[in-house]
Amino acid sequence: MKRRSALAALGSLSIGVPSILKGERLAAPYQISRKTITTDILVIGGGTAGVVAAVQAGRAGKKTILVENGSQLGGVTTTGGVNFPGIFFAWGKQVIGGIGWEIVQEAVALNGDQLPNVSIPHGRQHWRHQIRVNGQLYAMLAEEKVLSAGVDIRFYETPVAIRFRKGGWEVITVGKGTETTIQANQVIDCTGNAFAASIAGFDVLREAETQPGTLMFKLEGYDLTKLDFKTIEARYAEEVKKGNLEKKEFLNIAGVLRSKGDNVQHIAGADSTTSETHTIANIKGRTSLMKMLRFLRTLPGCENTRLADVQNETAVRETFRIDGHYLITHEDYVTGKVFEDAVSYSYYPIDLHDDKGVIPKHLVEGVVPTIPLRALVPKGSKNFLVAGRCVSSDRLANSALRVQASCMGMGQAAGAAAALASSTRKSPLEVPFEDLRNLIEEHGGIVPRIV
Amino acid sequence: MVFERTGLALLFLMLLSGFQKKDTIRYLGARTLSLPPDTVVAYPVDFKDTTAQEILYQTLSKEGWPLSYHRSIQASVCFDGKCRLLDIVLYWNTTGRYLGFELPEGEFLSKSDHEPFLTFEYAHLHRLLADSLSPLADYRFDEIVPGTANEEVDAVSSATIKEVLDYIVPGAAYTTYRLWHLVYGATKHKITEMTAAVLSPELAVALLQSPDISDQIWVLDNFNSRGFWSEELINAVFRCMESDNYNLAARAVSVADAGFLRSQEVQLRWVKTFANVEYGLKKLMINTLARSPGLSGPAAIALSKTLTSLNGDLIGSILDLYAGYNISDTTVLTSVSALLDNPNTFIAGKAFGFLKAIDSPDLVIRGKMDAYRLNNR
Numbered sequence: 001m002k003r004r005s006a007l008a009a010l011g012s013l014s015i016g017v018p019s020i021l022k023g024e025r026l027a028a029p030y031q032i033s034r035k036t037i038t039t040d041i042l043v044i045g046g047g048t049a050g051v052v053a054a055v056q057a058g059r060a061g062k063k064t065i066l067v068e069n070g071s072q073l074g075g076v077t078t079t080g081g082v083n084f085p086g087i088f089f090a091w092g093k094q095v096i097g098g099i100g101w102e103i104v105q106e107a108v109a110l111n112g113d114q115l116p117n118v119s120i121p122h123g124r125q126h127w128r129h130q131i132r133v134n135g136q137l138y139a140m141l142a143e144e145k146v147l148s149a150g151v152d153i154r155f156y157e158t159p160v161a162i163r164f165r166k167g168g169w170e171v172i173t174v175g176k177g178t179e180t181t182i183q184a185n186q187v188i189d190c191t192g193n194a195f196a197a198s199i200a201g202f203d204v205l206r207e208a209e210t211q212p213g214t215l216m217f218k219l220e221g222y223d224l225t226k227l228d229f230k231t232i233e234a235r236y237a238e239e240v241k242k243g244n245l246e247k248k249e250f251l252n253i254a255g256v257l258r259s260k261g262d263n264v265q266h267i268a269g270a271d272s273t274t275s276e277t278h279t280i281a282n283i284k285g286r287t288s289l290m291k292m293l294r295f296l297r298t299l300p301g302c303e304n305t306r307l308a309d310v311q312n313e314t315a316v317r318e319t320f321r322i323d324g325h326y327l328i329t330h331e332d333y334v335t336g337k338v339f340e341d342a343v344s345y346s347y348y349p350i351d352l353h354d355d356k357g358v359i360p361k362h363l364v365e366g367v368v369p370t371i372p373l374r375a376l377v378p379k380g381s382k383n384f385l386v387a388g389r390c391v392s393s394d395r396l397a398n399s400a401l402r403v404q405a406s407c408m409g410m411g412q413a414a415g416a417a418a419a420l421a422s423s424t425r426k427s428p429l430e431v432p433f434e435d436l437r438n439l440i441e442e443h444g445g446i447v448p449r450i451v
Numbered sequence: 452m453v454f455e456r457t458g459l460a461l462l463f464l465m466l467l468s469g470f471q472k473k474d475t476i477r478y479l480g481a482r483t484l485s486l487p488p489d490t491v492v493a494y495p496v497d498f499k500d501t502t503a504q505e506i507l508y509q510t511l512s513k514e515g516w517p518l519s520y521h522r523s524i525q526a527s528v529c530f531d532g533k534c535r536l537l538d539i540v541l542y543w544n545t546t547g548r549y550l551g552f553e554l555p556e557g558e559f560l561s562k563s564d565h566e567p568f569l570t571f572e573y574a575h576l577h578r579l580l581a582d583s584l585s586p587l588a589d590y591r592f593d594e595i596v597p598g599t600a601n602e603e604v605d606a607v608s609s610a611t612i613k614e615v616l617d618y619i620v621p622g623a624a625y626t627t628y629r630l631w632h633l634v635y636g637a638t639k640h641k642i643t644e645m646t647a648a649v650l651s652p653e654l655a656v657a658l659l660q661s662p663d664i665s666d667q668i669w670v671l672d673n674f675n676s677r678g679f680w681s682e683e684l685i686n687a688v689f690r691c692m693e694s695d696n697y698n699l700a701a702r703a704v705s706v707a708d709a710g711f712l713r714s715q716e717v718q719l720r721w722v723k724t725f726a727n728v729e730y731g732l733k734k735l736m737i738n739t740l741a742r743s744p745g746l747s748g749p750a751a752i753a754l755s756k757t758l759t760s761l762n763g764d765l766i767g768s769i770l771d772l773y774a775g776y777n778i779s780d781t782t783v784l785t786s787v788s789a790l791l792d793n794p795n796t797f798i799a800g801k802a803f804g805f806l807k808a809i810d811s812p813d814l815v816i817r818g819k820m821d822a823y824r825l826n827n828r
Contacts, residue, residue, distance in 0.1 A: 059764055061798065097729075102764070105735070119664045124586065125584055443762050444762070
């Protein structure tokens with residue numbers, strides 16, 4: 001009987017009349033939803049910096065929209081799987097606080113974790129002051145914070161046009177079945193890639209060679225204490241020599257096993273700026289991991305190696321930076337220069353990854369670098385800020401500034417500067433600095449002071 | 452691991468001064484508790500870390516408080532086919548923190564070329580062993596000195612990897628590595644368990660006076676109030692909360708349970724402290740207050756006086772707290788209604804949402820709410 005109905009339906013199709021089964025109803029073809037909305041502040045990119053910028057702007061009482069091209073907030077910390085967003089303390093004192101710290105602190109508490117004892121200097125093991133968070137929990141907490149700040153989240157959208165008109169910005173975004181014109185008084189680019197700044201027509205900078213990216217994963221199914229590392233290392237060298245594995249992707253096979261896959265892979269040229277470049281980075285990361293997994297399962301003692309988890313995206317370290325009103329240099333960073341318009345601290349070793357790995361260069365005791373507001377503002381721009389790793393800086397300074405805690409500090413400063421600029425109908429660099437300091441500090445941020 | 456305290460010849464009285472001979476090589480830091488030692492108790496513990504004697508000695512004060520722990524270590528260290536015994540006594544604090552080492556009479560430590568340690572090398576070893584975050588934690592010995600299949604080798608013929616060069620005594624990589632792992636291995640965990648088992652409020656108060664922050668943090672991490680809080684301990688915890696060390700202050704806030712916050716006086720002091728602590732602790736303090744058995748009227752009013760100095764997020768948390776405890780005191784509601792005039796719409800909106808749910812009959816408050824509605828149509 002069913003077969004007869006199906007055949008009848010096919011017959012109907014053949015003469016152009018749609019067949020409708022029980023429970024179905026005919027719907028008109030899907031229409032792209034086109035609309036225009038207005039806001040005080042538009043934050044583009046819901047990653048580490050964008051979340052904090054949006055929350056700060058919302059809590060300052062500004063109507064705020066946050067556009068994110070993925071499905072969740074948190075960026076590198078969540079989707080990228082780099083769920084250790086440090087470092088917030090330097091030389092025994094908290095140097096980055098505020099909204100980013102609030103989310104980290106709550107993520108730690110809600111997961112029943114404990115903060116590391118940052119009273120003890122980390123020496124050369126800066127990662128001992130890193131704070132591990134549950135990435136998925138962090139994403140949900142970030143979303144909760146953003147929503148409770150009254151921010152309108154728009155997932156799956158990306159800007160395709162950004163124009164300055166009548167003292168504000170008109171940003172066209174496209175998403176799944178949407179094309180939205182967002183009129184905003186202030187725009188904050190938190191894409192990490194200076195993507196919005198680039199679309200808006202501001203100059204961006206990039207090195208010929210950028211730091212590699214990393215697909216984060218977790219291995220299980222072997223007993224580290226029972227492995228014969230000499231044999232394993234010899235086998236790995238053999239496979240590299242044969243060209244079956246790439247040494248520059250996994251520099252140290254013992255490290256892969258010891259860390260169980262945590263932050264051990266290098267994908268050259270990984271770039272998340274566009275759909276095309278990000279697709280390549282993701283495919284390269286997964287291909288490399290599949291080769292490694294298959295190899296590991298041939299090793300004595302590793303025959304049952306399994307993938308306990310793999311992130312959805314290859315996390316990216318370096319792409320484009322803006323050409324800002326001030327460019328933070330390596331010298332500024334390692335000497336801890338305190339700028340008159342410093343809006344946040346940053347604290348991390350110079351941490352440039354390349355095809356030989358990474359040897360962090362630690363800061364001299366007592367040094368805590370700072371970030372000036374001018375480094376968050378593209379040259380020639382109005383009502384436009386950036387926050388995150390696309391901060392105006394040279395490559396070495398950027399290798400430290402790019403780390404999440406610093407991006408959170410920048411996000412809060414950008415959110416506050418945009419809120420004040422929006423209230424006074426000015427550009428961020430025209431906002432009285434004391435007002436900016438007061439607003440950031442009121443929301444728990446730590447603003448450097450010249451002693 | 453086996454832990455037993457038998458009465459069979461394991462308990463013996465011993466003056467500590469008699470145990471530490473004057474002509475031995477000894478590097479010892481100060482104990483947290485400077486009380487005079489009274490007894491030393493020996494515990495046989497199977498640490499499974501290949502030393503000959505597996506006895507942990509606990510030095511107690513007259514009050515029965517653990518003042519320190521020590522352990523005699525004997526292991527062989529080899530070079531060029533010749534082995535010599537590593538014979539050393541390691542000391543730990545009450546809290547499991549490394550205190551120092553002592554060599555038996557006539558004993559000395561030697562390097563790869565069989566040369567005895569020089570004075571500065573002993574001091575260097577002492578500093579390295581005090582570093583709880585040493586990278587030595589992350590390596591197997593054959594990774595530190597490649598080519599040392601036999602782990603009991605202090606070799607310099609194979610170069611030590613550069614990542615750990617600053618964390619070993621030159622020429623004594625194995626000795627440093629071995630001792631570091633003994634200091635921070637199973638013994639430390641056992642000590643932590645043993646002290647935690649006798650961590651009374653009185654002992655906790657005494658340890659919270661330690662000048663070493665890690666001792667204080669250890670107490671807060673390990674103390675179980677079992678519902679009882681002495682006045683001295685409450686005072687000590689408040690002192691920690693007021694510390695400018697974030698870790699210590701945050702743990703002090705976290706340790707406060709319903710029993711801690713039971714009295715009106717403590718709640719008022721809590722609110723007073725809340726007003727003065729750094730921002731990162733404020734949310735923690737409000738969240739902790741939400742776990743108390745109730746919120747006293749005076750504490751609720753005191754908290755409402757802080758509202759105008761806070762940002763919207765903290766105000767929201769306090770309003771949630773009030774809602775959780777059904778606070779409808781007119782003084783509190785009047786303070787909240789003042790926020791309706793705040794130019795920050797996020798703050799004013801929070802206040803309005805709270806007051807709307809309370810539906811206060813107070814005419815002034817209702818008037819303010821009507822005005823808010825009118826201005827925000």
